[in-house]
Amino acid sequence: MEWETVIGLEVHAQLATQSKIFSGAATAYGASPNTQACAVDLGLPGVLPVLNAEAVRMAVKFGLAIGATIAPRSVFARKNYFYPDLPKGYQISQYELPVVAKGSIEIELEDGRVKTIGITRAHLEEDAGKSLHEDFHGKSGIDLNRAGTPLLEIVSEPDMRSAKEAVAYMKKIHSLVRYLEICDGNMQEGSFRCDANVSVRPKGREKFGTRAELKNINSFRFVEKAINFEVERQIELLESGGSVVQETRLYDADKGETRPMRSKEEANDYRYFPDPDLLPLEIEGAFIAQVKTTLPELPDQKKQRFVTDYALTPYEAGVLTASRELAGFYEAVVEAAQGEAKLAANWVTGDLLGALNKAGLDILASPVSPQALGGLLLRIKDNTISGKIAKQVFDAMWHGEGDADTVIQAKGLRQVTDSGAIEKVVDEVIARSPQQLEQYRAGKEALFGYFVGQVMKASEGKANPAQVNALLKEKLK
Amino acid sequence: MHTKTIAELSHALHKREISSVELTRTFIERIKRHNGALNAYVTVTEEQALAQARAADARLKKGEGGPLTGIPLAQKDIFCTQGVKTTCGSKMLDNFIAPYDATTVERFNHAGAVMLGKTNMDEFAMGSSNETSFYGPVKNPWDLSAVPGGSSGGSAAAVAARLAPAATSTDTGGSIRQPAALCGITGIKPTYGRVSRYGMIAFASSLDQGGPMARTAEDCALLLQAMAGFDARDSTSADRPVPSYSAALNDSIKGLKIGLPKEYFGAGLDKKMAQLIEAAIKEYEKLGATVQEISLPNTHLAVPVYYVIAPAECSSNLSRFDGVRFGYRCKAPKDLEDLYKRSRGEGFGAEVKRRIMVGTYVLSAGYYDAYYLKAQKLRRLISDDFKQAFSEVDVIMGPTAPTAAFNLGEKTDDPVTMYLSDIYTIAVNLAGLPAMSIPAGFIGQRPAGLQIIGNYFDEARLLNVAHQYQKVTDWHSRVPVGFE
């Protein structure tokens, strides 16, 4: 039987506020345990929550960016369950009336087609603390620094049909929240994480299969792996006559498998009800209009502009706009290279990203600045060096040997454009290759490359390739 | 000294006829002498009180301070007091030294008041007789075999027995008004949102409201002035100006329109209680008020609605007591579930556990609509009854409780019977309105209370109406035998 995979994602994005969603404690990552857990975060008797205005603003910003409806009135509810990292015994979240509803984003599929993924809702809630399992003599340690950090939970429709689509969606949301500057997107620190609802059904059937919820997925790679593992597990189960149980499963990155979560084994009854400590959140049109004026150019808009203004292919534009920082870097290179947009795109997506990847560096940590790269491109453009020599220059710049001009000067890499000098080399090469000359003239035109190579070698790569070509064509006739 | 009102004591303090230290010593002595019989205080903070009194005297000496500077008072043990045990009447918090002050406590400290100690109460404010306290029942000073009412029974008994000139209290379903009535003192539950709930250990968040208890309405006006007002730490705190409560006390009440809900005078009301309330109303007519019968047709639903909403909120509010970060932890838990279940099972008393279970039940899957949502809808109807009534009258009057104080142990076996003793007070909390109870006579030796209900944020009028009655009656200045 042919199976179809159905995936919906719940992305949790930590909002980049200074203070927590309901208290004035700091949200900074990495503090010593429980030093950023104030009375409200600890759920001490008698304390009360007060909502952070910035968290609301950020949620509205996200809603506007995905073309969603901003609820004029939304309600905070309590989700009741006992867990040591949940100090009050309930999580304050939004249940029936979320702040953001019904939006969508577009993802690009591998074959280049664009697919719209619906976003059911996005709601504000507080994060829980952390349970630490090691080093406490068989006990667990509870650190509540993270408790109360604002989260935007972004819930998609079950619109994705493969792990690859899920990854593309997650990447798109990741890019969007960073463009909007509402989340730092740091997946290692848990600022951006996701749960995946995965089910399979026989191809062509309308009804969804029973789904499993995969928790604890904190990298793009793991999303793909976890989903693929789970899909296979479910298909195997169904094909061997079994049935999928609706349950919460934990993705174990070390073993590359999913397994049922013991803490979630019993059916939960969260007893949601409106939080009586908080009044309904009302958002006026004027506030929404004001937030709208603060929206930056979004990835899709930027991509379109890159295609139009810089004559890039949609693929190149897509790569360059994947993050706001990369797009900004690229535009700075174009400016420094006096408008050499295509050349800049080639270099940024090629040599630069390659080198960054290899070194495991972020674009903002690039050892070669946009201005320096632009300077290098100018030297290509004005024929000071060839594209090939430029790679050598770039490598030196990467290793801190100075800007393009310094490197070219120091290594004597300036391109030879003196046609007399080049002609001399060409003549020498022809003179010492009588055999090849004969064959070439007899019709083996592929040998042209041999002559070019010899000339370039003899000139240590510095001869202007266009001139070399022209001269050789002439002399080999 | 101990029989004087705050207004009188404040005058004497400012004139330096007495010192706050003397005054504080007087009450500390009285507490030492009488608390054994009454069990009104669970903690007495003698040293801290004397230090506060000395500081108050220093301010007074310089001609500084306000009406409460140097005035001793008691805090209900539901308000967090930094560095002082805050138990909420529960074994769960028997070891809980609050690491911060409630807003109300902070405000009284700022006003220069002196805290004598923390008063006994029903566990987590759940009770109408003060018999659910982990620290044992409080006795009614008028009759030691009677309950003082609840949940603010310790505060009410302390004020009635002159072990404090005033005390703080909280009211979720009548916990200020009913004990005030049963102990023959004056208490006001303000409009929901008027007094900050920050640092007041929550029972039912949409119903809880703090307020003062004292002997007179005049004193309550001084105390409420200090307690009321916006607090940025409480999202449900009302951000609107606080009028001067003392300024309006002497306004004439000629032409005041009093509504008497016929539902508050039906079956279940003690005959003698009815007579006392009627006599009090007659007194108001003599003062120039007009009286008309009104109807609050959904009154009979208040108790059922309350016993859905209050337990639902309490079941969630009390989840934080889990033995992990503070409070009671069971011995040698074998796993996490055992830690939770035994810490909570052993730390909470029977009534608290009952209410947590009722609340858990009405919110659980499959029952939410039938119970919780239904109760919220009926809450609207009950609230609308009052809206309708206040379009016709200025205040509503009736009995605070159907009977005078009942005997200790009389209703402890049957929670439902106990719940029904709050029949006249509960609807006010559901609507969020302000209401008072003032002394209106005695049934035998046990006091009776008149309830006065006002429109939203109309506390100044309530205090004025109560004060005018107290100017022509002396029920409020009677002292129980043995505590003169």
Next chain:
Amino acid sequence: MSLQPSDVEKIAHLARLAVSEQDTPAYVRNLSNIIDLVGQMNAVDTTHVTPMAHPLDMAARLRPDAVTEINQRERFQAIAPEVDAGVYLVPKVIE
């Protein structure tokens, strides 16, 4: 409507309350009485009534995003049942 002992056990588990077998009958009886009492609500038709979650007809007030709290770990952990190296200790949590 009467509750069964199994209902009480289920509720007690959801609420994480240890209830002994010996105490269960009393809870069954008392809780059933309370549920009967609140059952009086059913006599009223509320089809067109808007639920009232809160006595105040107000909207949420928002606070500015500013860090106003300082580290008070020592003070807060002085009242904790069991702590080690700044963390609260509980029996092993199994995920």
